Amino acid sequence: MKKFEEKTIETKPVYDGKVISLRVDTVKLPDGNTSKRELIKHPGAVAIIPITKEGKIIFVEQYRKALEKSIVEIPAGKLELGEAPEVTAVRELEEETGYTAKQLNKLGSFYTSPGFADELLHLYEAVELELLTETVAGDDDEFVELMELTLEEAEALVKEERIHDAKTMYALLYLRLKHASN
Structure with a gap:
C-alpha cells in the first residue's frame, strides 16, 4: 500500500x-x-513561453468566464486525444499568437490543482519565433489580444493582478530565476 x-x-x-x-x-x-x-x-494541457528576438514575452489577454474578467496569460491549450504535448504546444502557439518556433524547449510539467483535478500541464519555452505567413484558425469561441512585454512589465502586471493565474506566474518565476543565474 x-x-x-x-x-x-x-x-x-x-x-x-x-x-x-x-x-x-x-x-x-x-x-x-x-x-x-x-x-x-482533464486530458492535460500545455503552456508556452514565447520569447521574441528582442527578448520580449508574448502574452494573450482573454476573458475568463469563471473569473468574470479578462486576464493576461501565456498561450496555453488542452491536449487533444492521443496528441503529444509538443504537438499541442506548436498548435496552440500558432493558433493563439500567429507565430511558430524553430526551437521548443520542455521546461517540465506540474499538476494545476491536485486537490480535486488530475490536469497535468506541460510547460515549454518557444524561441527563434517566426511569424506565420498564413493565419492558423483557432477555437471559434476564443477571442484573444496579443501583448509583447518585458519580464519587468509582466511582473508589474502580476502586482496589478492582471496576470493572475498560476501557470503564467510559474513561467515568470522560471524566467526571473533564469535571468538571475546568467
Whole structure:
C-alpha cells in the first residue's frame, strides 16, 4: 500500500463534458473511515513561453468566464486525444499568437490543482519565433489580444493582478530565476 493511499470503494459519474468530467468517489481512508472525493478528470494541457528576438514575452489577454474578467496569460491549450504535448504546444502557439518556433524547449510539467483535478500541464519555452505567413484558425469561441512585454512589465502586471493565474506566474518565476543565474 502507498503511504496515505485512499482505496476507491465506489465511483459515481456526475458530468462528462467537452473539456472535463466530474465524478464523486467514495474512498476508504488509511484509518479505515470513509469519505467522499469530488474529482475532475482533464486530458492535460500545455503552456508556452514565447520569447521574441528582442527578448520580449508574448502574452494573450482573454476573458475568463469563471473569473468574470479578462486576464493576461501565456498561450496555453488542452491536449487533444492521443496528441503529444509538443504537438499541442506548436498548435496552440500558432493558433493563439500567429507565430511558430524553430526551437521548443520542455521546461517540465506540474499538476494545476491536485486537490480535486488530475490536469497535468506541460510547460515549454518557444524561441527563434517566426511569424506565420498564413493565419492558423483557432477555437471559434476564443477571442484573444496579443501583448509583447518585458519580464519587468509582466511582473508589474502580476502586482496589478492582471496576470493572475498560476501557470503564467510559474513561467515568470522560471524566467526571473533564469535571468538571475546568467
